[in-house]
Amino acid sequence: MSNFADAYRYARDRYADIGVDTEAAIAKLDAVPISLHCWQGDDVAGFEPNDGGLTGGIAATGNYPGAARTPDELREDLEMALSLLPGPHKVNLHANYRVGGSDVDRDKIGPEHFTYWTDWARDQGLGLDFNPTFYSHPNSANGYTLASRDEGIRRFWIEHGICCRRIGRAMAEATGQRCVVNLWIPDGEKEFPVDALAPRARLKDSLDQIYAQKIPEDLVLDAVESKLFGLGSESYVAGSHEFYLCYCMAHPELALTLDLGHFHPTESIAAKLSALSLFLNRLLLHTSRPVRWDSDHVVAYDDSLCDALREVVRLQALDRIVLALDYFDASINRIAAWVVGMRNTRRALLQALLEPTENLRQMEARGDLAGRLALLEALKGYPSGIVFDEYLRRHDLAAGNQFMAAIYRYEADVLANRK
Numbered sequence: 001m002s003n004f005a006d007a008y009r010y011a012r013d014r015y016a017d018i019g020v021d022t023e024a025a026i027a028k029l030d031a032v033p034i035s036l037h038c039w040q041g042d043d044v045a046g047f048e049p050n051d052g053g054l055t056g057g058i059a060a061t062g063n064y065p066g067a068a069r070t071p072d073e074l075r076e077d078l079e080m081a082l083s084l085l086p087g088p089h090k091v092n093l094h095a096n097y098r099v100g101g102s103d104v105d106r107d108k109i110g111p112e113h114f115t116y117w118t119d120w121a122r123d124q125g126l127g128l129d130f131n132p133t134f135y136s137h138p139n140s141a142n143g144y145t146l147a148s149r150d151e152g153i154r155r156f157w158i159e160h161g162i163c164c165r166r167i168g169r170a171m172a173e174a175t176g177q178r179c180v181v182n183l184w185i186p187d188g189e190k191e192f193p194v195d196a197l198a199p200r201a202r203l204k205d206s207l208d209q210i211y212a213q214k215i216p217e218d219l220v221l222d223a224v225e226s227k228l229f230g231l232g233s234e235s236y237v238a239g240s241h242e243f244y245l246c247y248c249m250a251h252p253e254l255a256l257t258l259d260l261g262h263f264h265p266t267e268s269i270a271a272k273l274s275a276l277s278l279f280l281n282r283l284l285l286h287t288s289r290p291v292r293w294d295s296d297h298v299v300a301y302d303d304s305l306c307d308a309l310r311e312v313v314r315l316q317a318l319d320r321i322v323l324a325l326d327y328f329d330a331s332i333n334r335i336a337a338w339v340v341g342m343r344n345t346r347r348a349l350l351q352a353l354l355e356p357t358e359n360l361r362q363m364e365a366r367g368d369l370a371g372r373l374a375l376l377e378a379l380k381g382y383p384s385g386i387v388f389d390e391y392l393r394r395h396d397l398a399a400g401n402q403f404m405a406a407i408y409r410y411e412a413d414v415l416a417n418r419k
């Protein structure tokens with residue numbers, strides 16, 4: 001028997017001793033689709049003519065060579081990354097990644113501008129998620145979109161939001177998988193405004209118009225994403241956590257999006273989930289990693305990620321909390337950024353599925369807090385990594401960082417030619 005098989009047998013038995021079935025955990029893990037964000041592949045540039053570069057208070061720092069420049073190159077890079085990833089995936093697109101339709105602006109885009117992606121996704125057996133793009137456009141230049149005091153600007157962006165839900169529905173119908181349409185706007189200011197209410201009242205009215213048309217939830221799940229600050233909106237964003245939390249309470253068909261980089265560094269997303277899940281039907285987690293600010297670093301296998309996914313599993317909420325990656329690191333090979341971040345996210349989910357949660361709950365209920373502590377601390381030394389390696393092996397994927405060999409080859413053969 002191989003060392004790997006021996007190692008997995010050992011790990012399986014260790015977990016069995018504490019009442020955890022590693023086979024069941026692997027099966028659950030392999031059923032959870034996680035959304036891979038296209039915008040890591042080209043530094044959030046998109047394919048529209050755009051002299052103004054990336055705006056909206058977000059930044060992709062670094063200039064590692066080989067970023068995708070065309071839809072074909074981005075699709076090729078996505079396929080390369082997906083070939084190194086186990087489990088089901090969706091690809092997350094933004095509206096400014098449309099192909100064709102240069103004669104129309106974002107307030108008039110339609111499903112016909114995304115057939116390049118829907119045809120591809122259907123052939124690849126992938127689901128698609130979608131995002132309206134409320135930045136990197138002349139009509140977002142003054143920092144406001146759906147909360148703008150300029151009614152012409154606000155109308156333009158309301159129409160864009162309505163178009164994008166229609167496109168999301170078409171993506172679901174084309175792929176046979178529900179499309180999550182996540183709305184995030186950059187609207188905000190460097191200094192706290194005297195009238196902080198009016199932009200939020202306008203945002204509420206804009207959202208009411210965008211979500212007026214009901215779309216069956218098996219086709220589209222609408223999500224709204226809060227933020228604490230952005231570059232140039234350090235003191236105030238209209239779409240704050242409180243705003244969207246209240247909006248979702250009033251519109252229970254919506255999902256609230258929590259981006260792990262969108263809160264104060266001391267805030268725990270994990271600690272929020274149980275309270276939110278009592279009142280909201282749906283949540284969307286953007287796995288990201290802030291370093292000092294919302295710096296969108298590649299997701300690391302760290303406490304913030306592991307705690308959040310452990311809570312999702314403890315809440316038995318994998319059917320109600322959707323997972324999507326969101327970061328953009330332009331300082332390293334972008335395929336490696338996708339693979340590291342996605343493997344870490346799935347590995348953290350597996351670790352959560354390998355917890356003897358019911359056993360721990362019973363200890364807690366009978367007041368055996370020492371026993372709970374002892375088991376939780378012991379779990380930190382259990383071989384979840386060996387179980388993940390077995391999961392990779394079952395997908396014909398090498399363990400550890402061996403995937404880098406293929407990425408180095410791809411860089412030499414493909415990326416290096418993008419001059």
Ligand SMILES: C[C@H](O)[C@H](O)[C@@H](O)C(=O)CO
Pocket residue numbers: 039044058094131184225227259286294326327
């Ligand atoms: C590109 C995404 O829409 C964006 O990253 C958003 O999800 C966000 O987190 C902005 O800070």
Ligand SMILES: [Mn+2]
Pocket residue numbers: 225259286326
């Ligand atoms: Mn996000």
